[in-house]
Amino acid sequence: MSDSARLALIEDDPGIRSHFAEIVASMADVRLVGSAGSVAEVAALLLLQPDLWLVDIGLPDGSGLDLIPRLKTANVARVLVITSFGDRQTVVRAIAAGADGYLLKDSSSEAITEGIRVTLDGGAPISAAAAVYLLERLREAPPPTPAPLNPDEAALTAREIELLHCFAIGQSYKEAARTLGISPHTVGNHVKSVYRKLEVHSRAEAIYEAVQGGQLRL
């Protein structure tokens, strides 16, 4: 693309903003293409399609957290959060929102410089204090996809999954039939197929097995 990366800055404090601007200016291969001091001002920056956003969380007219999804969808930009908020909730929400890095404001200029460079390079710089919360989350969230753990369990068809959903919310054969727009007799046939595939003999067990096998989510 271009010889230098295009960077945009979102930070309300003028002092910190100029501080960051200096840091960026000292980097040969990064160019500051715009900055905003509030959520409202960000709209204009979106048109510039920067490669990287430096985002503060605490803005006067809103939270930078809400901005992140928009920044990520505007183009393929990366987002590096630099904030003084180091609490669990903010950190987790920022990452969930799509942030590619999370640095605390007490980071050194060198750390920030390195963070910018690394983020542009596909890395994810995380301040150690913030990472603690992320590790906690990772440990308590077992496998994100406990689904494909059934090598043998036969695959259910879309229709069959729909039917199980109906059953899960308490519908009877008749009700499920109306929901799916088919005859109650046909419901019975689908039931047979499901039971045969899952090797069960009741709706409760079918739902259990389907959930275990990752084919159904409640």
Next chain:
Amino acid sequence: MSDSARLALIEDDPGIRSHFAEIVASMADVRLVGSAGSVAEVAALLLLQPDLWLVDIGLPDGSGLDLIPRLKTANVARVLVITSFGDRQTVVRAIAAGADGYLLKDSSSEAITEGIRVTLDGGAPISAAAAVYLLERLREAPPPTPAPLNPDEAALTAREIELLHCFAIGQSYKEAARTLGISPHTVGNHVKSVYRKLEVHSRAEAIYEAVQGGQLRL
């Protein structure tokens, strides 16, 4: 406790081991109390109960990954992984195993020094390249506890939960009664209670609601 933190090193390469030893030696408030070059040698170190372990993943007679849980359970030590393995699987497994930090071996001496200090201080230093995989995991893993989202839903008793479990695995009234050691008639009464509390009219729906309400896990 003691005036200086006690650190143990697990690394098979003698060159790298002495390199790390030098780094540690340069830190005033950290003392190297032992080192191991293989999984087998770690046993002796466990008795020393270090405050922090520096662990390599690739050992001649096993993986450092398997060591982590043991190191964490021996005492309240923290574990900082320093390895050249930067692949997704290794990173995720190390964190899942309980690692408190993950640094790649191409980290500078300063970064390692800082990493040791930060880890002892409760932080979690993560190399940016490794953190990328962790962020991916966090994004695809929704809320780890979507459970307690039922402010109104009536609480089920332990007995009722047990009964729902029986139903989930396909047991009938009669079977569940035997499992719980009660009369089939009593099962019917528990069923009534559950249905009344959850406001449902079938076992499938009861299981669904109980799971939604976080009162039952499949």
Next chain:
DNA sequence: AACGACCTGCCATGAATGTGGCAGGTCGCC
């Protein structure tokens, strides 16, 4: 074209479920 998998439809029957009411005993709390 032949085959299997899927979706659809219908009939029939025994077994299981959902729900009503009634009642004794043990707790913990007001």
Next chain:
DNA sequence: GGCGACCTGCCACATTCATGGCAGGTCGTT
């Protein structure tokens, strides 16, 4: 002591379910 919540037990009945068999049409693959 009294009250409510829980666990336990029994009876009865209408509804629903589970399961067997049979059959037509549409796909995609062989």
